[in-house]
Amino acid sequence: MFACNGVLRKSDFNVDVFEYSPVPFGLVRYGVAPDHQEVKNVIKQFDQMFERNRNRLRLFCNVKIGRDVTFDELTHGYDAVLLAYGSHKTRQLGIPGSDSKNVISGSDFVGWYNGVPHAPTPDLSATDVVIVGNGNVALDCARVLSTASSGALRATDIPDDRLVVLEKVPIKDIKILGRRGPEHVGFYFLFCLKICI
Ligand SMILES: Cc1cc2nc3c(=O)[nH]c(=O)nc-3n(C[C@H](O)[C@H](O)[C@H](O)COP(=O)(O)OP(=O)(O)OC[C@H]3O[C@@H](n4cnc5c(N)ncnc54)[C@H](O)[C@@H]3O)c2cc1C
Structure with a gap:
């Protein structure tokens, strides 16, 4: 979202954002602790960015790149593609017993x-x-x-x-x-x- 904001501020590009989840903002919504509202408040700035740029910024949720839209489609349909898909998968410890019952990432x-x-x-x-x-x-x-x-x-x-x-x-x-x-x-x-x- 910060990269998106930078592109919108420094250019007159149209920007489409594709998001796998049904709602945007990734780990700010699903990672930051619920009692850290001062951090989560950055979501308000993101909302304002969408509001300010509604004529050239679009958000498509529930779209998984690689499943619903191919990478080829992206590179053919857009002048530039920015990948910002995070690092949200669980990393296993990979030691004996780490897959035992009730071991949660x-x-x-x-x-x-x-x-x-x-x-x-x-x-x-x-x-x-x-x-x-x-x-x-x-x-x-x-x-x-x-x-x-x-x-x-x-x-x-x-x-x-x-x-x-x-x-x-x-x-x-x-x-x-x-x-x-x-x-x-x-x-x-x-x-x-x-x-x-
Ligand atoms: C538990 C936890 C607590 C944290 N607490 C804090 C905190 O208190 N303060 C702080 O500053 N930072 C905190 N962080 C770190 C912060 O959340 C991350 O650094 C930040 O969200 C990373 O942003 P990002 O855009 O790179 O990735 P993400 O926020 O992960 O966003 C990537 C997005 O890409 C989407 N995506 C992935 N693959 C695809 C695909 N194939 N197609 C379409 N969309 C896709 C994902 O659904 C996701 O919404 C925390 C992180 C975690 C995990």
Whole structure:
């Protein structure tokens, strides 16, 4: 979307955006944590961009490049093609046992609580959880899991059907594993502070 905005500002091109999901804005909608509305607010700027440029900017959702439209069709139909399809697939750890029952990837879990359509509901009946990796997403997951039962997520845009499940989570203990020491943690201090207070 930022690239799109740049093209629109610096040229008089017509721009078509193709999106695989039924709704636009990728991981800003389906990745950023629901209690980080200050980040998600960038969606308002994207909406305004579409409003301002409605005579030369079009959005086609539910269109998968490679399935519904071929790459050849794109290159023949347009003067330029910008690929910005993200990196949203789960990366497997690939170690023995990592495909065991109830081992869930961060992107699947985050996508589920952010309302990805038809995302399978994870089994959240456990009391002890371990999160592998200590970046921002690890803390997002830990925060969502540990605060939901207090009702803290009700003021967010988390979908109701996901909230109902999260609020019943019986989790008592969350451990976060990092492969290096505290000086190498991958999350921002602000997130750490939020979870500690
Ligand atoms: C869990 C999580 C939390 C995050 N939290 C934050 C945060 O708090 N703050 C922050 O600044 N950043 C955060 N990020 C990072 C941020 O969301 C990403 O850096 C950003 O969204 C990347 O933008 P993008 O446009 O490159 O990719 P994406 O947002 O992934 O967008 C790519 C789009 O391409 C579509 N697409 C893919 N393949 C096709 C196809 N074949 N045909 C048509 N469409 C296709 C996808 O459906 C998607 O909508 C987070 C990321 C994750 C995963």
